[in-house]
Amino acid sequence: MAPNGILFLVFTYLMGLTMGSLNCPTGKSNALQFHVVRQCQRAAADEALALENTSSLQECADLAHELRGLALNYAPGGPKRRRNSFDQRPFGKEGDKEQHVRSRLGVFEQPGEFFNCHVLKCPQNNTFSGMVNDSRFDYYSLYGRPTVVRNYSCIPEVGLFVVYTQPSAYLNASLTCSNSSEFTGSLAHIASEHRTNLLAQWLLEFKRRSPPQAEGNVYLAYVGLAYNSSTSLSPQDFRNSQRESLQCFLYRAWEAGHPRLGGELSNASCVALTPRGTWQTLNCDLELPFICEIHTARPTFAWERSGSELDIGPNAVFECDNDRV
Structure with a gap:
């Protein structure tokens, strides 16, 4: 085989390993059916x-x-x-x-x-x-x-979501979404401009409709994106709830000064969505409201x-x- 052909095979093999380790979604894995x-x-x-x-x-x-x-x-x-x-x-x-x-x-x-x-x-x-x-x-x-849960909201052209206003640490928020007896779901996927902007707008409207008590004021909400130094491949390798790397997606909405990685966050950095349509990295032990996404059948x-x-x-x-x- 010609040297160029060998190089091509090696490149293809390495790319396959890289994409596999990033766990990037494929059309087949994301197939939706009515x-x-x-x-x-x-x-x-x-x-x-x-x-x-x-x-x-x-x-x-x-x-x-x-x-x-x-x-x-x-x-x-x-x-x-x-x-x-x-x-x-x-x-x-x-x-x-x-x-x-x-x-x-x-x-x-x-x-x-x-x-x-x-x-x-x-x-x-x-x-x-x-x-x-x-x-x-x-x-x-x-x-x-339809799911049996009654307090979910539909964001047209995006999906079905449940916002939990009772603050929780990131791990507990993730388990609440994935272990719910009322629906099959996970912390919300936000790695697209369409999703980030519409979810942020929904948060803003939710905040406006809520009573002035602290629990109703959702200024930050955990979503399905987190970095963990023990499993991530690089400092920018944030993963969603399906363990897909942020590097698989083109969109970013980091707030100025974010993502923050380093001593004060040591092992993990978890992401919250703001009503401004930006992402912030926070210590995962911080208790915040969170958004669950209901999965399709x-x-x-x-x-x-x-x-x-x-x-x-x-x-x-x-x-x-x-x-x-």
Whole structure:
């Protein structure tokens, strides 16, 4: 083999070792899948990210991924799902009053009538209060069945989060997120401009809405980023809750004078997010509020096998199977 070829193989091998040791995410490891949650129902699409007609569920899901949608409605079509069986009017007929009302509504005010793919900013919560019985559609979410925790918030195009205002040291905060009995999660991932800015804005709004007591004032909140001299490969090798290195990502939002590494932090440095959209390094023993991120449901091998997330709780449509193709 030519010397250049040998050098290339050695370089590729070393790069593989480096990327492996940094534990950088891959497209495969980060694959997200929409799971069917309710059949013969659709979520309200008043503030949809997109209303489109697509040729397949996969095309609708690809559009949702592109727009960072967290849920979607999809109408598969077919002879048995061409009309809404919950509409008791004879097929193709409606009264003069209904025709008048419909004629005054725009196309985008009637998404169920004109579009088979609705990309949604946020999933439904556990009350499913925004659902409409419509046998033409099925409702999908990245999160599968809604989590049982009631005090979580959706940040559109980012994800689902829980803020804990009771201060805690970093390790205890991390364990609270990862060991919760109400959801599967971790301290929030922030290594992107989009996530950092929207989470900071959410913190600011949270602080404004909270009562003036100290516990409600979240000026700093632990997130999923920390440096540990015993495991990190370099002074800049901060790791998130999935042990992925910050060096795998392009974005940084360090506050002036940060990150701080050295004697006063000795073995570890933990990261907190500010409402200004910056990151600060702090002693991990300092007790602060913290932000947990709720994880999406695990991917399955095929759309047909994602029925494990199907919700049959209150107000689900049990007779839906009679209308499916």
